[in-house]
Amino acid sequence: MAGQNILITGASAGIGAALAKRYADKDKHLILLARNRQKLQAVANQCEAKQSTVEYHSVDVTDFSALQSLIASIDASTPIDLIICNAGVTSSIGENGEAESWEAICHVIDTNLYGVLASLNPLLSRMQQRKQGQIAIVSSLAAYRGMPITPAYCASKAALKSYAEALRGWLAEDNIQVNAICPGFVESDLSAKFKGDKPLMISAEKAADIIYRGLAKNRACISFPFPLNLGMWFLAILPAAISDWFMRLFSYGARR
Numbered sequence: 001m002a003g004q005n006i007l008i009t010g011a012s013a014g015i016g017a018a019l020a021k022r023y024a025d026k027d028k029h030l031i032l033l034a035r036n037r038q039k040l041q042a043v044a045n046q047c048e049a050k051q052s053t054v055e056y057h058s059v060d061v062t063d064f065s066a067l068q069s070l071i072a073s074i075d076a077s078t079p080i081d082l083i084i085c086n087a088g089v090t091s092s093i094g095e096n097g098e099a100e101s102w103e104a105i106c107h108v109i110d111t112n113l114y115g116v117l118a119s120l121n122p123l124l125s126r127m128q129q130r131k132q133g134q135i136a137i138v139s140s141l142a143a144y145r146g147m148p149i150t151p152a153y154c155a156s157k158a159a160l161k162s163y164a165e166a167l168r169g170w171l172a173e174d175n176i177q178v179n180a181i182c183p184g185f186v187e188s189d190l191s192a193k194f195k196g197d198k199p200l201m202i203s204a205e206k207a208a209d210i211i212y213r214g215l216a217k218n219r220a221c222i223s224f225p226f227p228l229n230l231g232m233w234f235l236a237i238l239p240a241a242i243s244d245w246f247m248r249l250f251s252y253g254a255r256r
């Protein structure tokens with residue numbers, strides 16, 4: 001079961017906002033993090049209407065020192081039972097196959113990868129001391145097989161999946177549950193920027209419900225929707241020439 005004090009990063013929109021609303025309940029204290037204070041306030045109001053207590057903080061997850069101080073101070077007063085590291089951004093190559101800019105690459109890696117590592121850094125030893133906690137890391141089905149149109153994004157999500165797997169093995173003895181979350185296409189501002197086909201896309205609310213149920217069961221990897229997850233798994237083990245052909249078929253190839 002998910003705990004009482006639940007921290008969600010990237011809770012102002014999309015999957016994170018839907019997760020906040022899915023967890024909102026009279027037994028839950030929600031701690032919502034993102035940059036946009038107005039959007040956070042709107043999500044907080046909706047969660048409070050479901051009798052949750054809510055606090056929200058405007059923070060940029062790429063401000064690593066501010067983020068770590070904030071999470072350490074929250075955990076000192078409100079021990080976090082479940083953290084969902086969800087904040088993320090994407091980038092893609094240009095219309096004519098131009099490389100991602102260095103700024104775009106750094107923004108993706110700083111937000112998606114270092115933002116998660118910095119979110120967890122103040123918590124790991126605290127959860128170990130408490131012998132209790134759950135850590136959910138939002139990766140992507142893009143972690144299974146790099147898509148040529150979003151190289152930095154895929155690299156960040158593959159790193160997160162690997163990090164979650166490593167933490168799960170390391171922290172099991174401390175009674176800390178760790179889960180990788182690998183969604184396929186989910187309706188959001190982020191997926192709207194994705195230029196390829198989006199087969200089997202689901203709503204953020206549906207995704208939040210799948211994640212909620214998967215975390216309650218402590219599933220190692222919550223990947224969805226079926227059969228896209230199976231397809232991505234196959235792409236990872238097929239010979240490269242065949243998986244490259246499938247990538248082009250769905251317009252995820254580098255050149256059109």
Ligand SMILES: NC(=O)c1ccc[n+]([C@@H]2O[C@H](COP(=O)([O-])OP(=O)(O)OC[C@H]3O[C@@H](n4cnc5c(N)ncnc54)[C@H](OP(=O)(O)O)[C@@H]3O)[C@@H](O)[C@H]2O)c1
Nearest residue numbers: 010012013014015034035036060061087088185186188190
């Ligand atoms: N949508 C999909 O199809 C899909 C598929 C697989 C995985 N995912 C993953 O799911 C997660 C959520 O994505 P989404 O689709 O819900 O996207 P979204 O609607 O664009 O929401 C992204 C969230 O991340 C926050 N965020 C972005 N940069 C941040 C920063 N520097 N500091 C703090 N918060 C930041 C945003 O809040 P502010 O702008 O207010 O800061 C927002 O709350 C991401 O990790 C994404 O990679 C999405």
